[in-house]
Amino acid sequence: MKAQVTPCSKDAYTLLHNGARALAQIEAAGMRVDIPYLDAAIKRTERQVKRLQARMERTDVARTWRKAYGPKTNFDSTQQLGDILFDWMGFDGSEETAGGSYKTDKVALGKIDHPFVRDMLRVRQLGKALNTNLRGLKREVQDEYLHPFFNLHTTTTFRSSSDHPNFQNIPVREEGIKQLVRRAIIPRPGRQLVEVDYSGIEVRIAACYHQDPVMIEYIRDETKDMHRDMAMECYMLAAEEVTKPIRYCGKNMFVFPQFYGDWYVDCAKSLWNATSEMGLVTESGLALGEHLKAKGIRRRGACIPGKDPVPGTFEAHIQAVEHRFWQERFRVYDQWKKDWFKAYQRKGSFRSKTGFLYQGYLKRNEVINYPVQGSAFHCLLWALSRLVLRELRRNKMKALVIGQIHDSIVSDVPEAEVDDYLLLTQEVMVEKLMKAWPWICVPLVIEAEVAPVTESWVAKKEVRITLAEHKAGWQGLEPGTREWSGYWILHPDEQEQMIAYTRARKIG
DNA sequence: AAACAGTGCGCG
């Protein structure tokens, strides 16, 4: 059964009411689409897919497939694919889906070394971009503008959702696919696309619930790095040996899964898998597999639920890392999870910091995660509403908010307004929100990206919203002259100049 | 023809 969530306080009601008003304005504004580019991209991708499919056709897998299925042959059928690969051709297919079929997802196919399978994965990736993203844009665009819906009434956690098309799952992680799709989203003439996001908002909001002092210190002290620290532990590395991809794995294959309620068996699998799949190499150039061998770990371990891991395996190591993570490092967080779930079991409901009542039959992990996910989004919703309904209008600005992605705000801003707009986001998303909601007991931080004038969403580059003294010191100006706050904007070229300046001063 | 479950995959 699904959880029932109701705004049960006046504040919660007002938040949703104003949120709906703001999102309606955002939907009405819409975002501009580069139609000529979109048409060309669709044609180009169609050709690419066809070429790959023709190449797949010339392999033994395709021939076997056609022999087995005749005219019913369909390369998009996962059922047929599993049958051909694992029953007909004898590839090793140990993994099963929930429904008891062969698993044929990216991870399962990644273990099969065959040209047909490699091409199929590429066709899937391109096909997703083509059929879902590019054709989705094409289908929904009206007179050069796209108006995705943003809903507040569809989710169990009281986050938002987006559809027709979904603006919240446009590719960004794979560079090529990101370029292909995001290139189609452009600003109005003479304007710039701006995206401002909360950094680590769920971690920060979770801290407001559990108040673990170790976590709060990680958040407050900017020189500390939790994801790097956990990557060090998982892969038994010194801090200097942690590369960006290794840190990425620590973050996305251990820390976040652990926060969401995952356990060491699955963490061990993905962390171990990543060493070869991603070709992880330490900062001094040693393959991670070799490094672990030198540390005495040669095997992954069986990773079978219910079976204790064999000592000396990677699985046993990650089990120990998990134990330290919750029993030593984040003891208070661990205790909060237990207490919070117990209280839910007693009452059958719980109330979020933002005034929403969650009730119904919930699993432990849902009880832990819902309030955090919901309240984190509500921070964005509050700031978004304030910005759209009040601040932009009050300051007679022409900047338009055009979308929202859970923890980020996307806008289409006239060139002349960009700096003021960015200062305003700092003011609203950080200063005003923290004043409005005193339960936020850790600092909030935002990060901003700006694309050059009239250039598309792919061209966005990070800008820094920095304390005025920093820039004033660099430019030899008096700080505190700006209208909004003690902040100033550093664009990419200025960042380089400032770094050069600081370096020159240090040498001098 | 429409509805539904299952699978896979894009995002936070």
Add this chain to the structure above:
DNA sequence: AAAGCGCGCACTGTTT
């Protein structure tokens, strides 16, 4: 004792 949270969308294959 259980064992990753939340979405939307495309597609296959079955049921209504």
